[in-house]
Amino acid sequence: MRIATWNINSVRLRMGLVERFIDEAEPDIICLQETKTVNETFPAEAFAAKGYKHQHILGMKSYNGVAIVSRQPLTEMGSQNWQGREDCRHVFATTSNGTEIHCMYVPAGGDIPDPKANPKFAHKLGFLDECAAWWKAKQDKKPKIILGDFNVAPLENDVWSHKQMLDVVSHTPVEVEKLMAWQKAHQWYDAVRHFTPPEEKLYSWWSYRAADWELSNRGRRLDHIWITPDLAPSLKKATILREARGWAPKPSDHVPVYIDLK
DNA sequence: ATGGTTGTTTAACAA
Numbered sequence: 001m002r003i004a005t006w007n008i009n010s011v012r013l014r015m016g017l018v019e020r021f022i023d024e025a026e027p028d029i030i031c032l033q034e035t036k037t038v039n040e041t042f043p044a045e046a047f048a049a050k051g052y053k054h055q056h057i058l059g060m061k062s063y064n065g066v067a068i069v070s071r072q073p074l075t076e077m078g079s080q081n082w083q084g085r086e087d088c089r090h091v092f093a094t095t096s097n098g099t100e101i102h103c104m105y106v107p108a109g110g111d112i113p114d115p116k117a118n119p120k121f122a123h124k125l126g127f128l129d130e131c132a133a134w135w136k137a138k139q140d141k142k143p144k145i146i147l148g149d150f151n152v153a154p155l156e157n158d159v160w161s162h163k164q165m166l167d168v169v170s171h172t173p174v175e176v177e178k179l180m181a182w183q184k185a186h187q188w189y190d191a192v193r194h195f196t197p198p199e200e201k202l203y204s205w206w207s208y209r210a211a212d213w214e215l216s217n218r219g220r221r222l223d224h225i226w227i228t229p230d231l232a233p234s235l236k237k238a239t240i241l242r243e244a245r246g247w248a249p250k251p252s253d254h255v256p257v258y259i260d261l262k
Numbered sequence: 263a264t265g266g267t268t269g270t271t272t273a274a275c276a277a
Contacts, residue, residue: 009277010269034277036270062270063277108277120276151277208267208277253268253277 001261002027003101005147005223007205007254011035011067015043017247021256022050025241028071029095031103033149035065042067056093064088066103066148072096080134083126094142099231104148106131109169121169124151128178135186146188147225149254152179155193157201158221170220188226191259192238205254206245213245223257236260 004027008014011032022030030052035042039057047055052069056077059065065088068074074093082089092102107127110120152175156162165171183190196202203219210216227235237260244255 013269034269062275110276210266250268 001029001095001097002258003029003031003145003147003225003261004256004258005031005033005103005149005225006256007033007105007149007223007252009034009036009252009254011043011065012037012041013250014252015046017244017251019046019050020247021241021244022052025239025256025258027258029101030069031101031147032067032069033065033103033105035059035067036062037065056091058088058091060086060088064105066091066105068093068101068103070095076100082130083123098143100142100144102144102146102148104131104146104150106149106151108151109175111169113167113169113172113174124169125174125178128152128175128182132178132182132185135182135188138186142228143230144186144228145191145225145231145259146227147223147257149222150179150224151222152176153220153222154179155198155221157198158203160201160203160218160220165220170222183226187229189229189232191225191227191232191235192221192240192257194232194235195238202240203242204240204257208253223254225257225259227259227261231261234261236262 047069054070054074057067076094080090089105107124109124110118112118115122153159159165204223206213206219241256
């Protein structure tokens with residue numbers, strides 16, 4: 001089973017690229033973030049035409065928005081609000097083999113890495129704290145996958161320059177600490193790093209602001225797939241589809257990340 | 263130290 005996550009940065013604008021990804025990777029389940037549309041205008045028919053007839057969509061106007069689309073039936077579909085806001089950042093569903101899948105979009109946190117000066121950074125830190133507490137309290141034995149745009153690059157080689165990124169939102173020590181606390185709270189296992197040693201650079205996002213993203217290669221690993229330990233023996237492969245950053249005509253700044261589970 | 267781009271929606275905001 002192939003399960004993918006992709007921050008698509010407007011699913012309506014980029015449905016053509018999603019179809020290309022489907023044709024090339026043939027994922028069984030696709031989890032999207034930043035769909036940026038209300039449910040009524042989500043391209044549900046286009047996904048169904050590609051075989052993804054089972055859909056759990058949670059969108060709002062202009063911002064955020066998450067979705068799980070699947071070729072196999074989904075049950076127990078739900079969503080969760082965080083930090084007292086209804087801003088469409090978390091949906092979940094259960095697959096036919098009883099695995100719970102959680103698709104999440106963590107707040108980016110603005111530019112200034114100071115929670116007193118920047119309410120968006122304070123919101124992000126509170127969000128990460130709440131995630132740790134929520135997952136610590138949810139100690140059932142169901143196999144689970146949590147994936148999405150977590151907007152934090154935790155390891156030194158999850159960014160192009162650890163030293164130059166220490167004061168940049170997405171790689172500050174306080175964010176990394178809170179992301180790791182959340183990971184520990186539910187014994188989440190990093191399914192993507194499993195196949196790449198920590199000494200090796202690994203990115204899933206490249207800024208639009210670089211003149212040449214590929215040449216400068218100043219990436220960050222913001223998109224993650226974590227699994228519960230019981231699923232680790234089934235983990236066969238993880239892929240970050242770097243080439244999708246160059247897809248025409250208008251690529252997302254994030255690329256698809258997916259794992260294969262037996 | 264600064265500015266660089268994109269998407270939604272149409273001037274400002276978020277990323």
